[in-house]
Amino acid sequence: MERKYHMKIAFIGLGNMGGGMAANLVKAGHEVRAFDLSEDALAAAKEAGCGTFGTAKEACAEAEAVVSMLPNGAIVKQVYWDDVIGHAPEGAIMLDCSTIDVATAREVIEVTEAHNYQMVDAPVSGGIAAANGGTLTFMVGGTEEAFKRAEPILNAMGKAVIHAGDAGAGQTAKICNNMLLAITMIGTAEAMKMAEKLGLDPQKFYEISSQSSGYNWSLNAYTPLPGVGVESPADNGYAGGFATPLMVKDLRLAMEAAETADAAVPLGSRAASLYEDFLGAGNEALDFSAIIKTY
Structure with a gap:
C-alpha cells in the first residue's frame, strides 16, 4: 500500500541544523525532498527517511512548501533566484529559517510574493540539540496568512512558533x-x-x-x-x-x-x-x- 504523506516539502540546506530539522519533518509524516551540496549530508538525510535530489531545482519540483537553512543572505538570494522561484509550483509556501540580514529577508519575501508564492522569514533559536530534538523556537516574519500556512510545518520542528510581525521581523x-x-x-x-x-x-x-x-x-x-x-x-x-x-x-x-x-x-x-x-x-x-x- 502506497504511503500517504501530509505534504511534499523541499528542504534545502542540510547542515548541523538543517539535517535534524528535515528528519523531524519526516517523523511528522511529511514527504521531504532534500538537497545539499554535501554528499555526506545527503546520505544522512536519506538515512533519516528523506528523498534526496541532485539539484535544488529538482527538490523544489512538485513541492507544496520549501524550507531553507542556508549560511548567509547572499546564498539565500542565489538559491531563491536560481533554484526556487519558477521551479516550485505556483502558490507554494516558502520558509527561510536561515539567519540573515533584515534587508535581504524583506527583499527575498517581496520578490517571491511577486511571483505568486507566500513566504516567511523564520530564523531559529535553540542550537543543534534542539534541531535534532524538535524543540527549536521559531521567530517568524510575514503576513498573517503566510504565517498560518507556515505554522504547522514549523510546529513539527519546534516547541515554540511565534509570529513576530511583518517580513523581516523574525530576523x-x-x-x-x-x-x-x-x-x-x-x-x-x-x-x-x-x-x-x-x-x-x-x-x-x-x-x-x-x-x-x-x-x-x-x-x-x-x-x-x-x-x-x-x-x-x-x-x-x-x-x-x-x-x-x-x-x-x-x-x-x-x-x-x-x-x-x-x-x-x-x-x-x-x-x-x-x-x-x-x-x-x-x-x-x-x-x-x-x-x-x-x-
Whole structure:
C-alpha cells in the first residue's frame, strides 16, 4: 500500500541544523525532498527517511512548501533566484529559517510574493540539540496568512512558533535576542570569575545568583564554568552547543542593523568586539560560552 504523506516539502540546506530539522519533518509524516551540496549530508538525510535530489531545482519540483537553512543572505538570494522561484509550483509556501540580514529577508519575501508564492522569514533559536530534538523556537516574519500556512510545518520542528510581525521581523527578533545573549554571557563570565578570584566558591556563587537578581539564562541554563550549575558545553570541553563563529556572525548582523536603524548599542558593540577578538585568537571550534576562558 502506497504511503500517504501530509505534504511534499523541499528542504534545502542540510547542515548541523538543517539535517535534524528535515528528519523531524519526516517523523511528522511529511514527504521531504532534500538537497545539499554535501554528499555526506545527503546520505544522512536519506538515512533519516528523506528523498534526496541532485539539484535544488529538482527538490523544489512538485513541492507544496520549501524550507531553507542556508549560511548567509547572499546564498539565500542565489538559491531563491536560481533554484526556487519558477521551479516550485505556483502558490507554494516558502520558509527561510536561515539567519540573515533584515534587508535581504524583506527583499527575498517581496520578490517571491511577486511571483505568486507566500513566504516567511523564520530564523531559529535553540542550537543543534534542539534541531535534532524538535524543540527549536521559531521567530517568524510575514503576513498573517503566510504565517498560518507556515505554522504547522514549523510546529513539527519546534516547541515554540511565534509570529513576530511583518517580513523581516523574525530576523530582527533573532539578532536582537542573540545580541542580548552575548551581553549576558560575557557579564555572567565576568561575575563568575571575579567571585572566584575574590575567594567565593563558584558553586556557591551559582546557587546564590541563580536565585536572586543575577538570574539569567546564560547562568541558569547554560552555565559557562565546568562543574558548576547545570550541565552545559563547558562540561564537554566547550564542544557542541552554539559555536563561536555563529555568535560572531549574528553579532555582525546586529551591528549592521543597529547602524541602519541608528540604534545606540554600546554594550552590544563591546560584546561584538570581544567575540571578534575571541574568534580571532583561534577559538572557532569552541562554544560561545568558552569566552569565560579569557578571564
